[in-house]
Amino acid sequence: MNVWVDADACPVVIKEILFRAAKRWEVQVTLVANQMLRVTPSPWIRSVQVERGFDVADQYIVSRANPGDLVVTGDIPLAAEVLAKGGMALSPRGEMFDSDSIGQRLQMRDMLQELRDAGIQTTGPATLSHSDRREFANALDGLLNVRHRKQRARPT
Template sequence: MQIWVDADACPVVIKEILFRAAQRTQVPVTLVANHTLRVPPTPLVRFVQVAAGFDSADDEIVARVAAGDLVITADIPLASDVIAKGAMALSPRGERFTADNIRGRLNMRDFLDTMRASGIESGGPPALGPADRQNFANHLDRILAQRK
């Protein structure tokens, strides 16, 4: 198993949880982004920089992910693509995307995009709070424990 991180918009606190989990479990973590990121000096954490462009990081993750890997992303289409390849997807808020729930999430995302395109402001998600961080850490721990 390897953990892939859609790092362009991943909160710093979530990255720190992932860095600690990599050290604790010896599972490699690769951050993919179109801008430079600092990562801890350990062979378990890598950074891949992709060219600037819409979905460049997503495309790179989909190209590299393998069945059984875990992808950290809030991007619903990316989550759908990696699930189709047999990987797991977890949002920074600790929401597990699965084959059973991804279609509904894609439909809701498309609906909200249509609403925004017609001029209706729906606002964004609330700020990541302590409960979200705990939820993410708990789900990550469960996934990493199941790999053994």
């Protein structure tokens, strides 16, 4: 499993959790953004800068993610594409996206976009709370723990 991060909008505190997890679990974490990012020096962590443009980072991730890989994103369309490829998607708030709910999430996103396009003010997401951070860390740890157990169970 590789962990891909839609890093342009990923909160710093979530990146820090990912950096610690990469080292602890020895899993490759790749941050993808349209700007240069500083990352903690580690063989398990890297960053990729893509060209500026609409969804360029998303398409980079989708084209390289494999079934079983994890993508950290708050972007609903990116999460849907990852799920369609057999990957997993986790929001920075610790919510696992799944095939049962992604259609509803896409519809809600589209409806809110239509309201904004019509000039109606909508509220953005709430500030990332301590509870959100804990949920994210717990969900990530759970996924990486399952991965670790599977690797240890493989016959050599």
